[in-house]
Amino acid sequence: MIRKTRPPRAGGAPGKRGADAAVRAARRGDAGVAEEKLSKIAGLPAVAAVFRHEAERVVRLYYDDSMKTVAGPFCAELARLRRPYRLLSPEEMARVAGTVLHGGIVAAVRPREVPELSLETAQQWAKAGAGMVLLDGVGNPHNLGAIARTLAFFGLGHLLLSNHPAQAGLSDAAYRVAEGGLEFLDVRRLTGPAQALKKLRSHFHVVGTALHARGVSPEAVPLDRRPILLVLGNEENGLPPPTLAACETIVTLPGCGQVQSLNVSATAAILTYSLLLRKPEARGRQ
Template sequence: MPRPPQPHKPPREDTEKIAGLPAVAALFAHDPALVLRLFFDERYKAQAAPFCKVLAAARKPYRQVATEELTKIAGSPLHGGIIAVVRPRAVPLFDPQAAKGWAAAGQPLLILDGVGNPHNLGAIARTMAFFGLKHLVLSDHSGQAMPSEAAWRVAEGGLEWLDVSRAKDLPRVLKLLSAHYRVIGTALGDHRPVDEVLSKKTKPIALVLGNEEEGLPAATQAACGELLTIPGAGRVQSLNVAATAAILISRLALI
């Protein structure tokens, strides 16, 4: 027997959720057109008012809901009392010509190769925004985290301030960058200490960080012009990659 006609199901909407007041506020400050809907609980009624005004002008929905319902919408209790539902944003390919201009302006560059934890990505983005660094490149490593709901939340709005791109074949990209940047990788072991490396002022710095389990892949290390390490007391082997990034980003901001 022929199957009866099935009810039509609308296609699933491709969206992301940006949670927490700092992240939502940064989103409305930088790109409010991305926002499709807004939900908030009683705690953030006053703070959400200007966002609601923007959405009302664009004829987009917003609603105050109970905290329990907000948790269901977010799929997690880690929503900070307010959620913006947005269209996903593609991460563009790295543009070597743009990087040439960044170098000419003396702007440092941070590159992540295989940093798979989205919380670490968010923490690094937050640190970059705090210290005023702008350019973040993510490799095509199979384990590399890309901007996600977790990364946006942990970044506390920091990702909105960054120019994020993705690089195919990172060793090749690093060789291209070496014409305009000092390409410096981070690694454990007997490498030059951070103070010695960063005190030399020539070209702007492109700093490359790997993941916590394996560090930088061998091909990436080979493509770096220099390697540095952060000396410690020897009680633990290494720092969390977000902590390493924070130390080095603070130093880059002073160069």
């Protein structure tokens, strides 16, 4: 059992002993929660988003002098929840965050669950006209975070992650790059995507992506009344063959040939805008 400490005043200097204690506590987890694995959400946009949507997930808050003023409301919320927060030096912040790219503020939070997508839930989303994106083998968490940021920017609320062994999950790096976008998304797991997509085709137009010139351009993707489920794969190898075979339409972004392909997050941004945001009335005329 980890002994609880009284939260210090926001803006109070931690001192070396206090900073070291904060780092040790960050490594151990929540005070009063034995050996719980916590996620680290870094950067002001991401931290602000988690406080706005699920403040109860925040276990601890760390910030440096540059964030002392903006951290005030977050500290007040944690004080209400009787949870600690610390002002740390830049060096200690880097140790707590595990990276120097922390933006001066880090929230240690209880990890989000990623539940399995049920057919009933998918049907509800389809009836609401909600397009979504499936990542199948996208292993770089920075790409996952960038794609989540894109979906949130465009107001889309659903992201699926396959059970591909290389597929990235909701890591600290993904949260940092998403800039708060993951807090706006309903993230679900799709196990066995090749078989699952065949069932989902009754409700979604499943559009896969191919690296080489084997698909149609985005403008040529046929539309109907079903929302689009866009499937993106690994940058080096693309989608696994069984997943690609389960897609109704294959799309390829035409380039000039000077480089092999776009970064998958760039592809996601282009296709999200060109396909998932098409107006429902445009689908109805097809």
